[in-house]
Amino acid sequence: MRKLRPNQQRSVGRDAHRALYAEYMASAAWWERRREWERTELASTGLPAVLCVACNMKWTLRDDLHHIDYDRLGDEAHDDLWPMHRPCHTKMHQLIESSKSWRRMSRRFANVQALPVLRREIAGLPADEIQTLTVTGLKEFL
């Protein structure tokens, strides 16, 4: 079903990996994976809506699913993906990139470490300021 498996081509360089990632993000397979992810999440939580892991506000399929690592890109486990609004998601990437020690850790562990810091940071921001955070300067994968 999922034809695009960037994971199988990890020997390719960083730019090629990035291109594969961009291609996957635009693919029908990724959009189907997102719908499947939402169904699984709603069924497992029993809540009427999915909530953003950072700000705890309602998330929808128009929002982002953050890869906490890229090891299973194209064949993600449910827990590899975190629901986030674009501004919250952008802040998460900026936060991880801002820390030398987090950049050195496994991506997955760095995410787990960074999430409570991000939550505190977002909780302290006025709502309109969160909405105006931009994606400019975001160099890493989403």
Ligand SMILES: [Zn+2]
């Ligand atoms: Zn959010």
Ligand SMILES: [Zn+2]
């Ligand atoms: Zn991300």
